[in-house]
Amino acid sequence: MPISETWLLPDGVADVLPEQAQVIESLRRKSLDFLASRGYQLVYTPFIEYIESLSSLSESNQDLDLATFKVIDQLSGRLLGVRADMTPQVARIDAHVHPVDGIARYCYAGTVLHTKPQGFNTTRAPLQLGAELFGSDSIDADVEMVDLMLSLLKEAGLAEGVHLDLGHVGLFRSLVKQAELSKATERQLSDLYQRKALPELAEFTQDLNFGSDFYALGRYASDLTALQAHLSAEVLANAEFKQAFEAVKATQAEIQARWPNLHIGIDVVELRSYHYHTGLMYAVYAPNRAAPLAQGGRYDGIGQHFGRARPATGFSCDLFVLSAGRFESSSVVVAPKGSQPDLIAAIQNTRAQGFSVIQLLGNDDLNSVPYATHQLVLANGEWTVEKI
Numbered sequence: 001m002p003i004s005e006t007w008l009l010p011d012g013v014a015d016v017l018p019e020q021a022q023v024i025e026s027l028r029r030k031s032l033d034f035l036a037s038r039g040y041q042l043v044y045t046p047f048i049e050y051i052e053s054l055s056s057l058s059e060s061n062q063d064l065d066l067a068t069f070k071v072i073d074q075l076s077g078r079l080l081g082v083r084a085d086m087t088p089q090v091a092r093i094d095a096h097v098h099p100v101d102g103i104a105r106y107c108y109a110g111t112v113l114h115t116k117p118q119g120f121n122t123t124r125a126p127l128q129l130g131a132e133l134f135g136s137d138s139i140d141a142d143v144e145m146v147d148l149m150l151s152l153l154k155e156a157g158l159a160e161g162v163h164l165d166l167g168h169v170g171l172f173r174s175l176v177k178q179a180e181l182s183k184a185t186e187r188q189l190s191d192l193y194q195r196k197a198l199p200e201l202a203e204f205t206q207d208l209n210f211g212s213d214f215y216a217l218g219r220y221a222s223d224l225t226a227l228q229a230h231l232s233a234e235v236l237a238n239a240e241f242k243q244a245f246e247a248v249k250a251t252q253a254e255i256q257a258r259w260p261n262l263h264i265g266i267d268v269v270e271l272r273s274y275h276y277h278t279g280l281m282y283a284v285y286a287p288n289r290a291a292p293l294a295q296g297g298r299y300d301g302i303g304q305h306f307g308r309a310r311p312a313t314g315f316s317c318d319l320f321v322l323s324a325g326r327f328e329s330s331s332v333v334v335a336p337k338g339s340q341p342d343l344i345a346a347i348q349n350t351r352a353q354g355f356s357v358i359q360l361l362g363n364d365d366l367n368s369v370p371y372a373t374h375q376l377v378l379a380n381g382e383w384t385v386e387k388i
Contacts, residue, residue, distance in 0.1 A: 170244030
């Protein structure tokens, strides 16, 4: 490779410069402190693991498997994966490394790596931060997680004007089960729902079992009252469908009571990661942003691959996304060269006040620190900080 190209980075990855890195790190610390105050214990997970731990290569993990970089371990000869999502790793911790009876709450923050960008204009190396709750299948757990997600965004100064989307894969899944559809038909329906292609959906569902119900699910996906009015009595009487329907209604009511000014939208055919999630799904969007600020959902049984299936719900976000467009410069004080006791004491006191202090080296002058904002000067026998 020519020298002129050695500094280039692969598509989808980028350096983070000081003005933004400071914002991101401050947000990371503030977010983790907030999650700790809500009872979520911090865990660190390895950047690489055996591929079997990161993805079981089953249908429920196909999307994750495709997003995972794979390498051969030169020590064991086994296939390793670079983590594309930290949730399976935390599930492994809950199942084997740190199993607890009852409810476990964990939080985490770290870089993940994707083989391809997961959305328009997104990085392949997000700085993922999230929280997971294991051991409860109640609506209360889902409400806690949605409330936690919204509260974290509020702490980050991003709650103004946001929109919460709620969905539930159980409605579509129970209807598919009742209609006894093939996997191919299920995938076609899922694609039509994702594209919001109502004319195609109307034609496609004409000859399906419960075809009018499948069409109603797409046509009235954002209006629970209208949806209920257009579904057949047989579908509404189904226990699994009814449970999912009531879960969406109850969660919406609980969150609206806690966040009365929040705009909450319903989309019961938002089937992103359909095979991964098992129940309620949620995402928060901000004005003029295509990608969600944070998203999550219920994924009961994820620990089964590790021998301990437990109810689970959680959310994650990308700190790069949360800090986009935000920059911050530090106040940097330049101190002269020297080792006099009063100068050393002045430098220590200035740092204690929250300033960054750089002491000049050799024959350096102020020009050697172009980003300096203040200088330490001796005036009337006292060291003082003056703006440059």
